[in-house]
Amino acid sequence: MPVGLKAPPADLRAVAGVRIGVTSAGIKKPGRLDCVVFELAEGSRTAAVFTRNAFCAAPVVVAREHLAQTTPRYLLINTGNANAGTGESGLNAARQCCAALAQLIEQSSEAVLPYSTGVIGEPLPVEKLTAALPKALAALRPDAWLEAARGIMTTDTLPKAVSRQLDIAGHRVTLTGIAKGAGMIRPDMATMLGFIATDVRLAPDVLDAALRAAVDASFNRITIDGDTSTNDAVTLVATGRASLPEIRSQDLAEYGAFTNALTELCVELAQAIVRDGEGATKFITLKVDGGASEAECLAVAYTVAQSPLVKTAFFASDPNWGRILAAVGRAGLNDLVLEAVEIYLDDVCIVRDGGRAASYTEEQGQRVMSQEDIAVRIALGRGSARAEVWTCDFSYDYVRINAEYRT
Structure with a gap:
């Protein structure tokens, strides 16, 4: 649906x-x-x-x-x-x-x-x-x-x-x-x-x-x-x-x-x-700010948005924040200061000072991940550029629809 x-x-x-x-x-x-x-x-x-x-x-x-x-x-x-x-x-x-x-x-x-x-x-x-x-x-x-x-x-x-x-x-x-x-x-x-x-x-x-x-x-x-x-x-x-x-x-x-x-x-x-994405159960807004350029903000947003591991975690309502962290890390940004990066699920800070935020609890993450509409905010701490991308999760139905597409 x-x-x-x-x-x-x-x-x-x-x-x-x-x-x-x-x-x-x-x-x-x-x-x-x-x-x-x-x-x-x-x-x-x-x-x-x-x-x-x-x-x-x-x-x-x-x-x-x-x-x-x-x-x-x-x-x-x-x-x-x-x-x-x-x-x-x-x-x-x-x-x-x-x-x-x-x-x-x-x-x-x-x-x-x-x-x-x-x-x-x-x-x-x-x-x-x-x-x-x-x-x-x-x-x-x-x-x-x-x-x-x-x-x-x-x-x-x-x-x-x-x-x-x-x-x-x-x-x-x-x-x-x-x-x-x-x-x-x-x-x-x-x-x-x-x-x-x-x-x-x-x-x-x-x-x-x-x-x-x-x-x-x-x-x-x-x-x-x-x-x-x-x-x-x-x-x-x-x-x-x-x-x-x-x-x-x-x-x-x-x-x-x-x-x-x-x-x-x-x-x-x-x-x-x-x-209305094939098999979608979640609508996800990726907001990246604090970038040196809009291009690098988009690079981070799309790397996270298109990660199969991130998308399947959203489908499972699993606050597996390490997958988001890993996607940000492989987005290709040069000289990224890890301690300056902050990552949020809605208003819940999950990453700060290079690791799991001290204030974060699994219950907070689970509450957000159980929603149909979820915002992920990634603050890069290296400039004033920003960008926004919209995506959805990967579900069993996405695989079924595309496996059966020609039949």
Whole structure:
């Protein structure tokens, strides 16, 4: 069961200029929603960030190409098949799907951005997907965000969707986003997909900067298992239908207000992915402060967050603090003064002056480890930098889900 995660509200805010169609192509299971089409109003602007995995999937390659060539009008997403590790035939399959949709909508193929998620290494069933496209187009409507969130799920147990409305410079604006992902999560921009739309108009470079800032503070701060997927992508569409004048500079107060709202939305979606991590029973916040740089704070946070020994101790509710200590010690920090390091479970100090804190008791540690939400704070005592990462535990179910994934 997800850790402290509830289903999103049914009344997600529509974004003017965006329509969504969801249907079943029967890619993996007959009748399951697995094909989603986004229609973007003419004049919309799109920014995207993609996986850094060298074996990036065919749709990632094609989406990058198309985004560099023209302004997207449609997004095409399928689940059940990642179209990754499929070589030239996979690239052809992605392009065929774009061409099929383009023919139906009388646009160029480059106006379609493809996205896929699911099993790696199997051919994309092009005929099934293209046969479903007329149904997806017939289903287009502005209020289908929740259906779309369901339609992009794989091993997720709940859809993930967030809406925000706020006033910027006296103008009401809307942001709505969905995401999927529960395993193979350690983005550097995981099998993770995110789609966000807003009615704000931003200059292209400003739109890109806002997305990258938001992703860096959210989706790039989560890890479930340390594996970066071949397919992850986060896409931001700005339709420009709000009355707010175009945001043309990062120096404007309007940019700051918009980026803060976008970041909050992305953080909520990113944390929902961790809370719905495969087999997760605990949600863990890793806070590292007192670092010489943010990079070394992140190195410590990720070393602890991705340690199988630490993660299994959290699953067992076992205050085996030596595992956290050992992970900090192998994070690769030069000239680390051990006596300056302090480690806390919530507000309980477990390590101080190079060893177990004199005030610490096993009962205190057990109390914290029995919670569903746990904070680990690591104070390095060597600077003012800080960083935060979110992760979950490793349970029996994580092993079962991934052992049975293809069956």
